[in-house]
Amino acid sequence: MKKIALLALLCFGLTVASQAQTPVYQLRIYKLHPGNEAHFHDRFRDQSMPVMKRYGFDIVFTSQSGPEGHAEFVYLLRWKDRATQASAWRAFLPDPAWVAIKKANRGQIRRPRR
Numbered sequence: 001m002k003k004i005a006l007l008a009l010l011c012f013g014l015t016v017a018s019q020a021q022t023p024v025y026q027l028r029i030y031k032l033h034p035g036n037e038a039h040f041h042d043r044f045r046d047q048s049m050p051v052m053k054r055y056g057f058d059i060v061f062t063s064q065s066g067p068e069g070h071a072e073f074v075y076l077l078r079w080k081d082r083a084t085q086a087s088a089w090r091a092f093l094p095d096p097a098w099v100a101i102k103k104a105n106r107g108q109i110r111r112p113r114r
Contacts, residue, residue, distance in 0.1 A: 024085055025060075026077040034069050044073070047101050055092040056084065 032040050041064070049059060060076040079085035092098060 022081070024079040024082055026079065026085065028075050028077065030073045032064070032071040032073055034071070037064060037071050037073075040073055043101070043105060044075075048098070051095055051097045051101070052092065055088045055095070057088060057092070 030040075041062075044062065052059065058078040060078050062073070062075040064071055065074055066072045077085075079088070
């Protein structure tokens with residue numbers, strides 16, 4: 001009986017541990033102003049990504065989708081867990097470099113409504 005209880009406890013512990021390590025994926029989508037697509041991609045690659053990476057953002061992929069004139073920029077982030085995701089965003093958003101990037105490019109992108 002003790003062996004069964006110990007085995008059950010071990011299985012439960014492994015299940016909980018494996019669930020705690022499940023990654024979190026975050027899909028972000030932005031509408032691009034027509035004619036601004038190349039500038040947006042360049043700025044994201046050259047300015048935004050380096051700042052994001054300093055805070056542990058794991059950028060899995062970036063892409064553009066949608067028909068001409070209605071383009072959207074899409075990127076996927078991978079996080080160790082929700083706590084890591086929340087912590088990284090909290091640290092990233094007030095970063096002076098990120099604040100300067102946003103201020104310099106205000107009005108050039110917009111988040112689509114959900």
